Amino acid sequence: MEWLLHAGDDPVHKFLLMLIAIALFIVVMALILFIVDRRRNPSKWFVAAGFVGPALLLLALGLLYPAFGTIVNSFQFRTSNEFIGFDNYIRAFTEPAFLLVLGNTALWVLVAPLLATFFGLVYAVVVDHSRFEKFAKALVFLPMAISMVGASIIWRFVYEYKPDQPGIEQTGLLNQLIVWLGGEPVQFLLERPLNTFLLMVVLIWIQTGFSMTLLSASIRAIPTDIVEAARLDGLSGFGMFWRITIPSIRPALVVVLTTIAMTTLKVFDIVRTMTAGRYGTSVVANEFYEQSFRQNNAGLGAALAVLLFVIVIPVIIYNVRQMRLAEEVR
Amino acid sequence: MSTTQPAVTPRVVPPPSTVNERARKAKKALTSPWASAIAVIIAIIWTVPTFGLLVTSFRPELDIRRSGWWTVFGDAIAGEGVFTLANYESALFDSSTNLIQFFVNSFVITLPAVFIPITVALLAAYAFAWIDFKGRDLLFVAVFALQIVPIQITLIPLLTAYVDTGVNGTFWPIWLSHSMFALPLAIFLLHNFMKDIPSSLVEAARVDGAGHVKIFFSVMLPLLTPAIAAFAIFQFLWVWNDLLVALVMGGTQTFPLTVRVAEMAGSRGGDWHVLSAGAFIAIVVPLIVFLALQRYFVRGLLAGSVKG
Numbered sequence: 001m002e003w004l005l006h007a008g009d010d011p012v013h014k015f016l017l018m019l020i021a022i023a024l025f026i027v028v029m030a031l032i033l034f035i036v037d038r039r040r041n042p043s044k045w046f047v048a049a050g051f052v053g054p055a056l057l058l059l060a061l062g063l064l065y066p067a068f069g070t071i072v073n074s075f076q077f078r079t080s081n082e083f084i085g086f087d088n089y090i091r092a093f094t095e096p097a098f099l100l101v102l103g104n105t106a107l108w109v110l111v112a113p114l115l116a117t118f119f120g121l122v123y124a125v126v127v128d129h130s131r132f133e134k135f136a137k138a139l140v141f142l143p144m145a146i147s148m149v150g151a152s153i154i155w156r157f158v159y160e161y162k163p164d165q166p167g168i169e170q171t172g173l174l175n176q177l178i179v180w181l182g183g184e185p186v187q188f189l190l191e192r193p194l195n196t197f198l199l200m201v202v203l204i205w206i207q208t209g210f211s212m213t214l215l216s217a218s219i220r221a222i223p224t225d226i227v228e229a230a231r232l233d234g235l236s237g238f239g240m241f242w243r244i245t246i247p248s249i250r251p252a253l254v255v256v257l258t259t260i261a262m263t264t265l266k267v268f269d270i271v272r273t274m275t276a277g278r279y280g281t282s283v284v285a286n287e288f289y290e291q292s293f294r295q296n297n298a299g300l301g302a303a304l305a306v307l308l309f310v311i312v313i314p315v316i317i318y319n320v321r322q323m324r325l326a327e328e329v330r
Numbered sequence: 331m332s333t334t335q336p337a338v339t340p341r342v343v344p345p346p347s348t349v350n351e352r353a354r355k356a357k358k359a360l361t362s363p364w365a366s367a368i369a370v371i372i373a374i375i376w377t378v379p380t381f382g383l384l385v386t387s388f389r390p391e392l393d394i395r396r397s398g399w400w401t402v403f404g405d406a407i408a409g410e411g412v413f414t415l416a417n418y419e420s421a422l423f424d425s426s427t428n429l430i431q432f433f434v435n436s437f438v439i440t441l442p443a444v445f446i447p448i449t450v451a452l453l454a455a456y457a458f459a460w461i462d463f464k465g466r467d468l469l470f471v472a473v474f475a476l477q478i479v480p481i482q483i484t485l486i487p488l489l490t491a492y493v494d495t496g497v498n499g500t501f502w503p504i505w506l507s508h509s510m511f512a513l514p515l516a517i518f519l520l521h522n523f524m525k526d527i528p529s530s531l532v533e534a535a536r537v538d539g540a541g542h543v544k545i546f547f548s549v550m551l552p553l554l555t556p557a558i559a560a561f562a563i564f565q566f567l568w569v570w571n572d573l574l575v576a577l578v579m580g581g582t583q584t585f586p587l588t589v590r591v592a593e594m595a596g597s598r599g600g601d602w603h604v605l606s607a608g609a610f611i612a613i614v615v616p617l618i619v620f621l622a623l624q625r626y627f628v629r630g631l632l633a634g635s636v637k638g
Contacts, residue, residue: 005500008583011434014501018438021505025446029453037543044463047542051457052469055450055513062484062510063476069487123372129365138624139373145620146380146613147571149588153595153609154379157386157602171398171602173382205376210631217632266480269573273592288482293578298486305482316475323474 029054067309073302080299088303098287104196105283108267111197113260116204117253120211124219125241127212137216141209148206148269155202156274159188192280199281202270207263211256218252219245258315265311284308387606388413394602417607427604429590429611436570436586436615438501443508443569444562450509451516452558456546458517459524460532470521476514484511485578492579499581507579508569516561522633523557524550560630563623570616587612 007013036050077084092098160172170176175185230244268285277286292301385399405412422430458470492498535545573588591608
């Protein structure tokens with residue numbers, strides 16, 4: 001048993017465990033399907049249970065049960081079972097330190113999705129009229145493959161600061177640009193509230209590629225007769241963009257905005273890697289981690305997690321309604 | 331990527347018709363040199379930060395401290411030897427960093443965490459698309475709605491459960507957690523692709539006496555390869571790049587590259603020679619996968635979803 005759990009530092013042992021996990025899984029699934037297939041004239045329920053059962057079981061164990069646990073936790077004192085009503089929530093909404101965290105999160109969710117979507121849209125339009133389209137798109141799209149940890153390190157290097165003394169050269173690109181322009185170098189990550197915006201740059205840098213890809217495809221899909229008709233009516237340039245392009249791609253714009261907003265709401269890696277939440281840059285997702293796993297205050301952490309969940313509920317409802325509409329169209 | 335589940339609305343982007351395709355070719359003749367110039371300039375600006383760190387990772391430690399990476403071009407013209415692999419060597423094999431070990435962990439975590447949820451989701455998606463059982467629509471909406479529930483809300487009770495059963499600190503909770511968190515998006519995405527398979531194919535197989543299991547393997551799976559590839563890439567990028575789940579559910583024996591590199595950014599923030607090399611060791615595998623399979627990735631994206 002011990003051998004199946006802990007691999008220590010032995011890479012061969014780790015690979016063996018990995019293969020065993022996959023083999024074990026295949027055996028279980030094969031067994032389920034075998035049982036489903038054996039039965040003659042099985043009832044629909046029986047077959048359906050075999051096919052959906054594993055997924056529903058995993059979802060119940062991995063999402064529903066723990067979610068309820070967290071909601072209960074959020075009314076308890078630290079890691080104890082002692083109920084303290086809404087105290088955790090009251091703390092999160094009244095203490096200045098947490099108000100700063102909430103304010104930062106709101107700022108992120110308002111600014112980052114808008115800018116990422118805007119840049120993506122502008123770039124989709126520009127690229128549509130340009131040569132080297134594939135090359136240019138690939139470069140902007142590339143950051144999507146880079147982890148937020150990797151992206152944060154890339155940008156921390158851009159923001160790098162060296163003291164402003166004779167004989168010392170700046171090694172961060174941004175400070176060097178400032179020096180070339182005759183300014184004095186800045187300790188960017190310590191500078192409030194500028195640092196929060198500089199952290200957002202990382203996310204915008206990543207998400208613009210996503211926005212561009214989706215919006216570019218939906219601009220392509222605008223029927224040409226609409227564009228032709230508008231052109232005959234004398235629309236061109238900005239008029240065309242504002243009156244025809246934007247209304248035609250509105251559904252895609254909504255999807256891009258909400259998707260990026262959801263990502264932004266839960267942004268953790270960037271804050272953790274860039275500043276670890278210091279210098280007034282913390283956000284709810286980072287504070288959740290800090291309280292739950294560093295400060296040993298599971299109750300407060302749970303309250304913050306529930307807060308994240310409550311914020312996305314309207315989006316869930318909206319998505320479900322959209323899906324229902326789409327199903328009806330089919 | 332981060333700990334996110336996507337907001338998804340199906341089919342925002344209809345496939346371009348052949349007429350549009352032709353119009354696009356005609357438009358190609360109308361490309362503006364200004365737009366081309368701006369497009370290329372922006373693309374270059376977008377790449378400079380990554381390029382700068384890449385160049386840095388090949389410079390000697392002392393040079394990195396003394397001067398900016400942009401100076402290498404002048405030095406190279408002057409004919410001075412300015413590049414080295416020493417940073418990668420020390421990042422991978424020095425006992426203080428030992429990234430090779432974390433590289434193994436990333437790999438060991440990722441493979442099952444991609445394979446298991448896809449298999450489970452394929453079966454569930456098949457049932458939601460082709461088996462007509464009672465309560466199906468309601469269940470499907472419930473699964474769909476779970477997509478953007480923040481995983482933060484599950485972490486503490488899950489961890490407690492793992493500690494209680496004694497599996498914490500091993501690979502098992504990480505595989506299990508990633509599999510569970512991936513299911514809603516996987517089921518939804520694969521269901522959409524499955525629905526698009528013509529029902530005449532399924533009917534024909536049924537007339538031939540095939541049961542659901544046979545239909546699943548012989549009709550569905552071969553036709554779904556592109557969809558599976560699309561989701562596999564999402565899930566691969568998501569697991570390989572994940573920080574939160576690995577950090578919370580794992581232990582020192584299981585931490586992947588992301589955890590170690592993020593830790594180094596905190597504790598050795600000024601050691602840019604190992605940090606830059608470490609970052610690229612973490613980035614290179616997803617980058618290769620992404621570049622090689624970009625076509626599938628974009629298709630999955632346009633099918634109505636993405637893991638941000």
